[in-house]
Amino acid sequence: MAKPILSEAAQQELLRIAREHLFLETLETRKHGSLDFKEQAVWCIRDALEAAYLAGMVDHHRSE
Numbered sequence: 001m002a003k004p005i006l007s008e009a010a011q012q013e014l015l016r017i018a019r020e021h022l023f024l025e026t027l028e029t030r031k032h033g034s035l036d037f038k039e040q041a042v043w044c045i046r047d048a049l050e051a052a053y054l055a056g057m058v059d060h061h062r063s064e
Helices: 008-022 042-062
Strands: none
Touching: 008 042
């Protein structure tokens, strides 16, 4: 099964969530350990996952 492709708007929303909740500058691979691997508090990860889930729910209901 092919991996779905995210719209540009969805990609921007994920980047916003990553910046706001995980304090990441980018979601691009930079091929450098200290830039590509970050230690995160579980509550930040939980908040980011919740925000992404809610954004997906909003997007789903908007497209109905």
